[in-house]
Amino acid sequence: MSEHPRPLLLDVDTGVDDAVAITLASRLERHKLVALTTVAGNVPIEYSTDSTLRVVDWLGLDVPVYRGMSRPLVAPLATAREHHGYTGLGSWTPPEAHSRIERATAPEAIVQTVRANEGNIALAFVGPLTNLAVALALEPRLPEMVSKLVIMGGAFFSRGNMTDLAEFNIYVDPEAAALVARAGFDALWVGLDATRQTQLTADDWKALADADEPAEVLVREVMRRSFEEVGRSGFPLHDPLAVALVEEPEIATTRRGAVRVSLEHGSRGETRVGAVAVPDVEHGVADQVNVQRFFRLFGKVCPRLTKD
Numbered sequence: 001m002s003e004h005p006r007p008l009l010l011d012v013d014t015g016v017d018d019a020v021a022i023t024l025a026s027r028l029e030r031h032k033l034v035a036l037t038t039v040a041g042n043v044p045i046e047y048s049t050d051s052t053l054r055v056v057d058w059l060g061l062d063v064p065v066y067r068g069m070s071r072p073l074v075a076p077l078a079t080a081r082e083h084h085g086y087t088g089l090g091s092w093t094p095p096e097a098h099s100r101i102e103r104a105t106a107p108e109a110i111v112q113t114v115r116a117n118e119g120n121i122a123l124a125f126v127g128p129l130t131n132l133a134v135a136l137a138l139e140p141r142l143p144e145m146v147s148k149l150v151i152m153g154g155a156f157f158s159r160g161n162m163t164d165l166a167e168f169n170i171y172v173d174p175e176a177a178a179l180v181a182r183a184g185f186d187a188l189w190v191g192l193d194a195t196r197q198t199q200l201t202a203d204d205w206k207a208l209a210d211a212d213e214p215a216e217v218l219v220r221e222v223m224r225r226s227f228e229e230v231g232r233s234g235f236p237l238h239d240p241l242a243v244a245l246v247e248e249p250e251i252a253t254t255r256r257g258a259v260r261v262s263l264e265h266g267s268r269g270e271t272r273v274g275a276v277a278v279p280d281v282e283h284g285v286a287d288q289v290n291v292q293r294f295f296r297l298f299g300k301v302c303p304r305l306t307k308d
Ligand code: RIB
Pocket: 013, 015, 016, 017, 018, 041, 042, 080, 126, 127, 128, 152, 161, 167, 168, 169, 238, 239
């Protein structure tokens, strides 16, 4: 880890790929994972929070976990248990967590962590943006206080995965995403356009068969249901790519422009990037991924998958 790593807060809706993202986030050099905040998304909040605690204990991390919003700002909660299993960890049940959640809620923790590290704090959001929208209402100055914001969400140049137009994290809470897009952050949005380039293949998964290191065991076990029971040929590493881009932004090229989130019936959750016009703000949208460089960094989680 570098001499003065930048503090990183990671917001998750654990989630198979969220669990892998937590693992990578805990092993970075330039950033130190200082807080985990949970949100309802892939699974209901009690499951995403319990699964996050179990991952923290499994990896032996000393990172506080703060429980967040149990439902989107306006829409009813839509989950993705068909992809993530009932608890969010596929068919894996790691030991019950002995760690307990902190007293502060996730939005309060986001504000407190940013205030304690103003000008030197990275935020990564890899689930619906509900917690960030509420934190913005608590502290409207967040955009000028945060040094880096990376969001896994959107489908800017390709089809969605919840509808043809909408990606899951944005689809679940489009009102929150629209508020974040207009708030004044210079965020990097990591959409399906980029994350679909980072597939963990069935052969990669089989290469983990005899792994006994906790991180590789976690990757193998959370994906077992997808590869063995569902028979998927690949699992896109959506959330780990977002974390990787916190650490090494050069892993992907970026297009710049104003990010717009549709709230209209028929296109709810659609994300577009376009010309900036007042009062828009300019964001980055990840485009072409250097896959080999991503898997080199991912080697901190799974050394045998570096693809060099
Ligand atoms: O669309 C992919 C995103 O939705 C990922 O963050 C995954 O964990 C789910 O939350």
